[in-house]
Amino acid sequence: xxxxxxxQFVELLFASFSLFKKMAPMRGERGGSPARAARxxxxxxxxxxxxxxxxxxxxxxxxxxxxxxxxxxxxxDDIEDASDESDHEVAQPAVACGGNAGNxxxxxxxxxxxxLSWLQDRNLLRGINLTKGDVEDTKMIGSQVIIKTEASTxxxxxxxxxxxxxxxxxxxxxxxxxxxxxxxxxxxIFMAIEAAxxxxxxxxxxxxxxxxxxxxxxxxxxxxxxxxxxxLSLNKCFxxxxxxxxxxxxSLWTVDPQHRSTLLQxxxxxxxxxxxxxxxxxxxxxxxxxPQLFPFLARRLRARPEPGADEYLAAxxxxxxxxxxxxxxxLPPAAHLVISRCARDEHSYSGGCEERRTAExxxxxAGVCPEPAPS
DNA sequence: TCCAATATAAACACGC
DNA sequence: CGCGTGTTTATATTGG
Numbered sequence: 122x123x124x125x126x127x128x129q130f131v132e133l134l135f136a137s138f139s140l141f142k143k144m145a146p147m148r149g150e151r152g153g154s155p156a157r158a159a160r161x162x163x164x165x166x167x168x169x170x171x172x173x174x175x176x177x178x179x180x181x182x183x184x185x186x187x188x189x190x191x192x193x194x195x196x197x198d199d200i201e202d203a204s205d206e207s208d209h210e211v212a213q214p215a216v217a218c219g220g221n222a223g224n225x226x227x228x229x230x231x232x233x234x235x236x237l238s239w240l241q242d243r244n245l246l247r248g249i250n251l252t253k254g255d256v257e258d259t260k261m262i263g264s265q266v267i268i269k270t271e272a273s274t275x276x277x278x279x280x281x282x283x284x285x286x287x288x289x290x291x292x293x294x295x296x297x298x299x300x301x302x303x304x305x306x307x308x309x310i311f312m313a314i315e316a317a318x319x320x321x322x323x324x325x326x327x328x329x330x331x332x333x334x335x336x337x338x339x340x341x342x343x344x345x346x347x348x349x350x351x352x353l354s355l356n357k358c359f360x361x362x363x364x365x366x367x368x369x370x371x372s373l374w375t376v377d378p379q380h381r382s383t384l385l386q387x388x389x390x391x392x393x394x395x396x397x398x399x400x401x402x403x404x405x406x407x408x409x410x411x412p413q414l415f416p417f418l419a420r421r422l423r424a425r426p427e428p429g430a431d432e433y434l435a436a437x438x439x440x441x442x443x444x445x446x447x448x449x450x451x452l453p454p455a456a457h458l459v460i461s462r463c464a465r466d467e468h469s470y471s472g473g474c475e476e477r478r479t480a481e482x483x484x485x486x487a488g489v490c491p492e493p494a495p496s
Numbered sequence: 497t498c499c500a501a502t503a504t505a506a507a508c509a510c511g512c
Numbered sequence: 513c514g515c516g517t518g519t520t521t522a523t524a525t526t527g528g
Contacts, residue, residue, distance in 0.1 A: 305502065324517065344504055351504085354519055361518085370512065371517050503525075510518085 302335045306345075306352040309335070310359060311384045314376050321362060321373040324350060358384050 302309065313330035314322050322330070328346055332338045338345055353359045358380035361372040376384065 307502085347505070348503060350518060499528085501526085505523085506521085508520080
């Protein structure tokens with residue numbers, strides 16, 4: 122079997138090289154200072170390295186050493202200090218690309234180099250599975266990237282600043298009751314509705330679900346409920362259906378199946394879930410979901426879903442976002458295949474390529490390895 | 497700078 | 513009238 126991860130990493134290097142070439146006229150091809158030359162020897166885009174460092178930092182650790190294809194980066198001060206102007210500077214890749222263009226992403230994919238979602242898309246961060254503790258940790262990513270970390274000492278002082286608006290590309294801090302969840306309101310609503318047995322909830326229940334699973338909102342300013350209602354009304358992904366008799370005030374809200382992929386894309390724009398929450402140890406941390414959180418989703422996933430039913434992709438995504446990828450490993454391999462096929466087949470309109478990339482990114486994020494399509 | 501996505505606030509209507 | 517729900521508008525923020 123071909124080492125897919127290695128291929129993907131070669132793609133990363135090739136894509137970086139393409140970007141490097143694209144940027145050349147802007148940078149001007151002059152001889153550089155020694156410092157510049159040293160910076161230019163980085164085997165990864167500077168911004169990419171910073172994003173990896175921030176992701177590692179989100180677990181309370183610090184990035185100490187990053188090894189890419191045998192090339193070592195161990196001075197991150199220089200990278201942090203570098204100006205934005207040099208963000209895209211990448212040395213010519215140290216590996217031969219060997220005419221792998223057939224597997225290259227579309228040209229516009231280069232833009233994704235500046236986005237963490239691109240890392241997910243290319244499956245590079247999947248291997249990051251840091252654990253708490255002070256011992257040094259070494260991880261392999263894509264069999265060619267090695268990240269060494271150590272516990273940050275001292276841990277960064279909590280900032281009194283208000284929580285960042287979501288979504289944000291920066292990885293979220295480890296979950297805590299006082300921190301705002303890194304999910305947008307549409308994602309929160311999506312999760313709440315998808316987790317419901319009937320996949321329909323009245324507003325009140327949506328509030329309750331959010332408060333139950335994200336304690337931040339227990340003491341958040343009341344405006345967030347207004348935001349939820351605003352989101353339900355304005356977001357065409359959510360539909361109001363007739364209220365069941367005896368429900369009381371209000372209607373039931375559902376996710377429009379036609380717009381589920383939009384919500385999935387929104388999920389794809391969310392930052393990677395906190396590594397601590399994604400660790401396979403199911404010991405529920407503070408603010409982490411109850412194991413019984415999504416019994417219906419889990420049942421759906423285990424019930425050999427029909428091919429093409431993208432709600433299983435949604436369910437898989439929601440499950441993985443909440444439990445971590447380990448949840449999906451409990452599923453039969455056939456379920457992985459169905460999810461994979463669904464992701465590839467369901468979107469055949471003009472934007473299908475993007476849809477597929479998003480779906481595959483979500484699968485990667487969820488830890489599901491899509492099987493290569495049969496030729 | 498522009499734009500899209502999102503958050504937040506507020507006003508208002510409606511029905512119980 | 514109060515309250516919850518739903519709609520709409522306006523504005524701010526953030527990141528690409």
